[in-house]
Amino acid sequence: MPTPLTKPDPRCLTLTPDCSLKNLEQPYIYHKGDDELYEVNDEAFEFLKKCDGTRAELDKSADPEFLTYCLDNGLLELAPSPAPRTFPAKPAPRPSWRYLELQLTSRCNLSCRHCYLGPPGREDLALPVVLEILSEFQEMQGLRVLLSGGEPLLWPHLTELNAQLDRFDLRFVLLTNGTLLDENMLGRLQVQEIQFSLDGLASGHDVLRGPGAFARTVKAMELAKSLGYQLSVATMIHACNLHELNELGAFLEKFDLVEWGLDIPCITGTLTRHRELLVPYTEGAKFLSLAYGGGYHGTGAGHTCGYHLAAVMPSGLVARCGFYGTDPLGHVAEGLRTCWSRRRHLPAADLDCHACAHLQECGGGCRFRAGSATGPDPVMCAVYGVDPTMKEGA
């Protein structure tokens, strides 16, 4: 254990490259490598703002115990020479926008039978637009960017963007079907996490995505794991994978995932033409408890889902999440802050099922899947054993 600093040190205290300050609903240090928010008090936050890598002997003004904790946990370091860091000048919006789903392209090399976006397209965000989006999101003190599509590996500017990712105080997660991810790309990627879409074992996955897709995705996962990436998996529950989900969970253990997200798909996009894939909600809901990690679509301060989340589509439209592209908040050309200010967060107390005994834990579930602005989400009702037709809750 390092010796606590008890006397001035001529070196310059600075946040480590993975850490940045975020003044959200509360002040935090954000560690983008671990996706951890460390809550600090106002006094500590003011001290940390001065740790910009330009001044020596700052330890005089710090609580030695706090300083030792930060140094031991890789939040602060002593730089041998000045390493200036900046802090956003404008306050973060309230509520804070923490999670951005950035759909770089509508292109895809697969035509999955359950894709909520429908058939692949040919629309791409331009590179300067994406860089502007990221700069503005960072200035708004966002945390995490999901680089998605379509299939983001088909976005023509990915190599150029990738070369610049490390200059942002944001965690980048690449959401991919994995079939195009080769050694060359994995050797260069500067993302903190790769999230793979994996909808079952070989039979359950390939029935949606085509023959051989499972083998190619798993090969990419194994390669990514061997190269040290943090991995996560997103799985849709459907009629052809119910019988193998427990086995899939056991198979995934070797990847030491940071998140396994399971969900029952909303009936939209391509799935509307493949209703044979649907499962009764009471059946599918039994498997949702296999999930771990995540929580980015969550509720907050007594409001319904997506409290800290919004998406940018390949068209440049900004929407409350990927499902609301036809009801956008605005366009990136107006600025992210303007678009976010139009987001109306629904209080859970305004839901039809506000009297439900499970409201606090459930938050009313997915607003899109509920099918109406204030109705109950039938999947969450299945999870809690509630009759979704009951207006006054359980």
Ligand code: SF4
């Ligand atoms: S509507 Fe559904 S997909 Fe959209 S943020 Fe809410 S939970 Fe997530």
Ligand code: SF4
């Ligand atoms: S379980 Fe159903 S009725 Fe209860 S809060 Fe959730 S969505 Fe509403």
